[in-house]
Amino acid sequence: MLEGHPWFQLEVLAASGKSAGNKYRDAANWILEEEMPEEVGNKQVEQIDSKIFENAGIKLIFSALPADVARSVEPELASSGLFVFSNASAFRMAEDVPLLIADINGDHLALVEQQQKSRPGYIVTNPNxxxxxxxxxxxxxxxxxxxxxxxxxxxxxxxxxxxxxxxxxxxxxxxxxxxxxxxxxxxxxxxxxxxxxxxxxxxxxxxxxxxxxxxxxxxxxxxxxxxxxxxxxxxxxxxxxxxxxxxxxxxxxxxxxxxxxxxxxxxxxxxxxxxxxxxxxxxxxxxxxxxxxxxxxxxxxxxxxxxxxxTIRGASGCSIMNAELAKIRGYI
Ligand SMILES: NC(=O)c1ccc[n+]([C@@H]2O[C@H](COP(=O)([O-])OP(=O)(O)OC[C@H]3O[C@@H](n4cnc5c(N)ncnc54)[C@H](OP(=O)(O)O)[C@@H]3O)[C@@H](O)[C@H]2O)c1
The missing domain is CATH 3.30.360.10 (Dihydrodipicolinate Reductase; domain 2)
Incomplete structure (x- = not known):
């Protein structure tokens, strides 16, 4: 869904040590009807680490980690100044984390300001x-x-x-x-x-x-x-x-x-x-x-x-729209 996106450019793909070092086409089990975009398939998968994103000058992260992994990884990313848009359930009910659907409760996005009182980045979740x-x-x-x-x-x-x-x-x-x-x-x-x-x-x-x-x-x-x-x-x-x-x-x-x-x-x-x-x-x-x-x-x-x-409105598309709203409202 990010292919040809007018505002966001996919720079880095990161996953576990199991995938790191492989090209995305070899690491991913691609079962969508559409072809994998050529450029993405040739990208090397990195192991998740905030330094990788920092070195690549990245600010915006889409996270689709298992909930238990997200629980430890996402706050680290937010603490290093990254804006994390997550599909995982780990922080959905946290008081200062928006549980956001851009066209339903877009006003909740401003909750990220509460997070930014104690860390430079933030986490925005999309619902189940x-x-x-x-x-x-x-x-x-x-x-x-x-x-x-x-x-x-x-x-x-x-x-x-x-x-x-x-x-x-x-x-x-x-x-x-x-x-x-x-x-x-x-x-x-x-x-x-x-x-x-x-x-x-x-x-x-x-x-x-x-x-x-x-x-x-x-x-x-x-x-x-x-x-x-x-x-x-x-x-x-x-x-x-x-x-x-x-x-x-x-x-x-x-x-x-x-x-x-x-x-x-x-x-x-x-x-x-x-x-x-x-x-x-x-x-x-x-x-x-x-x-x-x-x-x-x-x-x-x-x-x-x-x-x-x-997996579109209910996952990736919702997260992407949340990030679009954050950009247009000046949070990215
Ligand atoms: N499927 C849906 O419709 C849907 C809808 C809403 C929400 N969700 C939520 O979205 C998340 C992802 O779901 P999914 O179905 O895409 O799961 P998945 O296919 O199992 O993908 C999980 C991803 O997380 C990576 N990962 C796992 N352990 C890691 C670790 N220790 N360090 C770094 N990366 C790690 C995996 O990389 P490796 O391959 O290298 O292990 C893989 O890229 C889950 O939290 C799920 O509950 C899913």
């Missing part, structure tokens, strides 16, 4: 992949109608478990109604993302989300069935308008932002991972839109399905 979809769907509803309660059931793709992920014998012709720590992440992260930034801290929204998470035999795209109770009266048309008119940070043109963040499908059998995971335009924002459909309203209770591409 299911939560990025869910919070994107909930935000227009919370803004327009208020939310009394939220129940969500997820049908999560295999790529969310990394590679090789779930053993084929566990998932072929099967559904696994358990993903380690996932329901806990969905329940706590939503409150922080949709919480209020006071200028110094986040006051979490008390949503009391109840999540049920399952792994299904789908390659990409988390489908979620969401049931909410609204605080104020609304019609189906009011709700569709709230979704389609939601603009995020409309005053700031971010290169990876989709023109239409939430796409409402009228097809009664959609959204589906096979057809809707890569929704989003222009080309740089492919996979960055969240698609909602199958809206059903009974009094104040609304049910809808949403679909989010878990």
């Amino acid at each position: 992949c299911s939560v990025i979809g869910l919070a994107s769907g909930l935000k227009p509803l919370a803004d327009n109608f208020g939310l009394k309660s939220v129940f969500v059931t997820t049908y999560q793709a295999l790529s969310g478990a990394g590679y090789p992920g779930v053993p084929s014998m566990d998932i072929m012709g099967n559904i696994v109604p358990y993903i380690h720590d996932e329901e806990e992440k969905v329940e706590e992260e939503c409150d922080k993302i949709l919480g209020k930034f006071t200028g110094e801290a986040i006051e979490p929204l008390q949503l009391n989300v109840i999540a049920s998470c399952a792994r299904v035999g789908v390659r990409n795209g988390h489908l979620e069935s969401v049931l909410v109770e609204l605080e104020t009266d609304a019609t189906i048309d009011d709700i569709k308008n709230a979704f389609t008119e939601y603009k995020g940070n409309k005053d700031e043109a971010l290169p990876t932002a989709p023109e239409q963040l939430i796409i409402v499908t009228e097809d009664e059998s959609r959204p589906q991972p096979v057809f809707d995971s890569y929704n989003g335009s222009p080309e740089r924002a492919r996979g960055m839109a969240v698609t909602v459909g199958r809206l059903k309203l009974r009094g104040s209770k609304l049910r809808f399905f949403l679909l989010v591409h878990n």
Whole structure:
């Protein structure tokens, strides 16, 4: 997603000692449909060390480390003055760390100023992949109608478990109604993302989300069935308008932002991972839109399905957009 990016240039790739010294094309297990960019494939992978980034004159780091590794490595990088945009869960709930989705809670970015009272750099995290979809769907509803309660059931793709992920014998012709720590992440992260930034801290929204998470035999795209109770009266048309008119940070043109963040499908059998995971335009924002459909309203209770591409909007794309917001707001 950084190939040809108008603002960021990929300079250094770093990983563990296992990969260090190899060309990226030999170190990486590349399973994407698109070809690996030639220039990236020829880059030598380095072992993570803040000196390497310092020597290369780098300020911005995208981290996709396992959480236990991120817990020790990311603060070291921030202490050496680097701006770390992380996909790992290690610091998501830390009080002075933004849990950021640029077009949902962009104002939370200013929390990095609290970190910079004690170190020159900072860490910005993006939420769990299911939560990025869910919070994107909930935000227009919370803004327009208020939310009394939220129940969500997820049908999560295999790529969310990394590679090789779930053993084929566990998932072929099967559904696994358990993903380690996932329901806990969905329940706590939503409150922080949709919480209020006071200028110094986040006051979490008390949503009391109840999540049920399952792994299904789908390659990409988390489908979620969401049931909410609204605080104020609304019609189906009011709700569709709230979704389609939601603009995020409309005053700031971010290169990876989709023109239409939430796409409402009228097809009664959609959204589906096979057809809707890569929704989003222009080309740089492919996979960055969240698609909602199958809206059903009974009094104040609304049910809808949403679909989010878990490794694009739900991971890399979210992190890149967070860094774009930081640049445009003068934090990089
Ligand atoms: N997959 C998703 O949809 C998704 C969504 C949201 C968040 N996340 C989170 O994103 C992170 C990455 O996920 P992933 O699926 O990409 O994992 P992954 O395929 O296992 O990649 C982990 C990376 O971290 C490096 N690494 C591991 N141990 C290291 C160490 N001690 N020092 C330096 N580098 C080390 C690995 O390099 P080597 O190959 O050299 O070991 C590899 O590049 C995880 O925290 C995950 O929970 C994933």
